[in-house]
Amino acid sequence: MLRLVYQGQTSVPVEVEGFVPQTIRAMSLAEIERFEVFHGNKKRPLADFFAVSGSAADERIEFEGQLAGVHWIGAGMSSGSIHVSGDAGRHLGSEMSGGEIHVAGTAGDWVGGEMKGGLIHVRGRAGHLIGSAYRGSRHGMTGGTILIGGEVGNEIGHTMRRGLLVVGGGCGDFVGLNMIAGTILVFGECGIRPAPGMRRGTIGLFGSPAPKLLPTFRAGSCDKPLVLQLLFRELRRLDFHFDDALVNANYRMYHGDMVTLGRGELLVPEGVVSG
Amino acid sequence: MTSSLFKIAGGTVYDPTNGVDGQVRDLWIADGRIVAAPTDPTVRPERTLDASGMVVMPGGIDMHCHIAGPKVNVARKMRPEEKRVAEKVMRTATTHSGTMGSVPSTFATGYKYAGMGYTTAFDAAIPPLAARHVHEEFDDTPCIDKGFYVLVGNNHYIMRAIQEQEPERLKAFLGWLLSAAKGYAPKIVNPGGVEVWKQHQGGNVHSLDSVVEHFDVTPRQIIRGIALAAEELKLPHRMHIHANNLGLPGNWTTTLETMKALEGHGGHLTHIQFHSYGGGDGDEDTFNSKARELAEYVNSHPNITIDVGQVMFGKTTSMTGDGPLGYYLSNVYKSKWFSSDTEMEAGCGIAPIEYKNKSLIHSLQWAIGLEWYLMVEDPWRVVMSTDHPNGGSFMAYPQIVRLLMDRTWRNDVLKTVNPLVLERSSLGDLDREYTLNEICIITRAGPAKILGLKHKGHLGVGADADITIYTPHDNKEVMFELPRYVIKAGQMIVELGEIRDPVRGKTLHVSPDYDHGVEADIADWFEKYYSIRFRNYPVTEDYMHEHETIACEE
DSSP states (O other): OEEEEEOOOOSSOEEOTTOOHHHHTTOOHHHHHHOEEEETTEEEEGGGTEEEEEOSTTSEEEEESOBTTEEOTTTTOOSSEEEESSOBOTTTTTTOOSSEEEESSOOOTTTTTTOOSSEEEESSOOOSOTTOOOTTOSOSOEEEEEEESSOOOSSTTTTOOEEEEEESSOBOSSTTTTOOSOEEEEOSOBOSSOSTTOOSOEEEEOOSSOOOOOTTOEEEEEEOOHHHHHHHHHHHHTTOOOOGGGGGOOEEEEEEOTTTTOOEEEEEETTTOOO | OGGGOEEEEEEEEEEGGGTEEEEEEEEEEETTEEEOOOSSTTOOOSEEEEOTTSEEEEOEEEEEEOOSSHHHHHHHHHOHHHHHHSOEEOOOSSSOOEEOSSSOOHHHHHHHHHHTTEEEEEEEEEOGGGHHHHHHHHHTSOSSEEEEEEEOTTOHHHHHHHHTTOHHHHHHHHHHHHHHHTOSEEEEESTTHHHHHHHSTTOOOOSTTOOBTTTTBOHHHHHHHHHHHHHHTTOSSOOEEEOTTTTOTTTHHHHHHHHHHTTTSOEEEOSGGGGOEEOOTTOGGGOEEOHHHHHHHHHTOTTEEEEOOOOOSEEEEEEESOHHHHHHHHHHHTOOOEEEEETTTEEEEEEEEEEOTTOHHHHHHHHHHHHHHHHOSOGGGEEOOOTBTTSSOGGGHHHHHHHHHOHHHHHHHHTTSOTTHHHHOSGGGOOOOOOHHHHHIIIIIHHHHHHTOTTSSOOSTTSBOOEEEEOOOSSHHHHHHSOSEEEETTEEEEETTEESOOOOOOEEEEOOOOOGGGHHHHHHHHHHHOSSOGGGSSOOGGGOSSEEEEOOOO
């Protein structure tokens, strides 16, 4: 296990892009200390910001401290695991294709941006554009699982193509904007205009008060979808906590967004929806 | 003095302005300029660069490109899908990050021009109302000297002065406008046509004698009026003309009439390739090249110079002050479209486009561009351009160099395009191959001369020490895409494509003498019609970043 204790005292962003288990596993401690990270627009050795100990040979990295100003943690990782004991900055696990990232605190915007595979689990809240497409991209996340325990911001799952994105708290506006496929579950209150331009995929909006849906979604059947039972079982396996009452609830399915392909599914617990 | 001397020793020098054609010479530099070799043999330079075996040329000059201002910014923003997959320009200890694609970001534009051996570039279409914005973007475009042409061909004040037959007022206004914008030359884009487009849905002028409503003037009168004023103001670059009917089959007659309308006055017809089409009524079956007919006229009329506007195959973004053209292209490509109306001054159209080598139209455009390079007999009157990004990126210049210098490769590429090109153009019959000296003329010495930049485009004493040093290579594209060294104002700024010292570069502009009595009338006009106050319009010298005033003289 490689242990990095954050000692940076700077308001200038520190960017650790490329510092991922598959890249550093064969490096010596001295080489890791010399690994170049960006401090603003200056390249600096990793050791200027972190006390480094242990070994990266087992592909397990543990960050300690409050790293809200440290960005691109785990971006591009394909294997191994990263554990952050405090907060993490923006672009956590961006474009990762495998491995696991666990954050005990909060995370910034763009968690799992264009993620392809693997698992990100943030126990606290996170920012905007979780699992989303970067500006100009045709796809957001195309695989993997993102679990956020707390609240999140706007435009999560923007142009998402595949994968699972779960939010324990509430979410901001435009959840699932232009969603192509995949699954989003939000257990808390949802912001305005959910799923605009949704083509396919599944979004569960379980919070209260009920979401006000766009007029381009049509009400469909009401039942206990098997897919939700399977998803709830998977969330329990991943140590993600939610209200047990949801397991036995009935769900109204809404089809949309009819301004596009209209084959998406919005699932809302029956008796909660008002829109 | 001796301590600042920099010597480039033993290079094979190409300096056509001074009659040097591939001779081994030393160059001496001090204080950013070329100086005479010291007569005292004991004087030693502070630094010597061994250029033996290498090709030494003045820094490249792009006299027609679109790299700054609102239109460029809109094009950057309207194509995030292109930016996302384009090459990333990563920041370094000395350079900023940036984006590429067909419309690079400001810093990236400067780095890429310099990395390719170009040290000066002129934006070809700026509404003077946007001048302040352009000067700010220029300050963020490092490594190169810059300037811009001011759109005047559809300016209400100018058309009114022509209508009222007041050439002196026109001249004074043009002098004031160039000074106020800190621009370099007057630019005419589809004279009169943009105004008609702004007045009527789908409107345009269709010949040099079409009448522009309300102003009751014709494109011919606009061209003549501005040509005469530019000549009397002694502007270093008289007039930059984007003729009417760009891109339309059969437009070559309009182009020929435009050349004739100059009546011997100096004029530069830009992106001439787009104006050299035979055929008619938008029918592909009739579309053909008229480069030969037009080139014959250019060859016999020394008052005319041209740049080509070479089309290169691939995706790019069209941006033009020719509003109706932007609309036309967006309809052809069914693509995004941006259109703007700049108050009393100009219009603008932007649309993503793609040139395909299997398309007859696009293949002919490519061939017609090459015909122009090969048919204009005097290389001093033809300049390399892609009308970046309209015909392709400025990054394609090394590829064009190879097409011109290597007939075998040119013919190989010709075999890959639409085969009807062989029937509709003369490209297959042209055997000419450019020499290095001629390439040096059409990319440096020629544009400097046409722009009236006496201290650029050559390596004589007193010239700016803007120098590009290449490693010779049989493949001229390889040679020209990655210079060994690029020196700007005596400072080494690039080594093998890596930016070493990103100097800021300066803005080149003119400040012609004019009758200041006109300003009261302009002020009245401003207060009536403009969205900003007259006193806030001119860009003053204290607002400028690094800049140089180029003299207006014969």
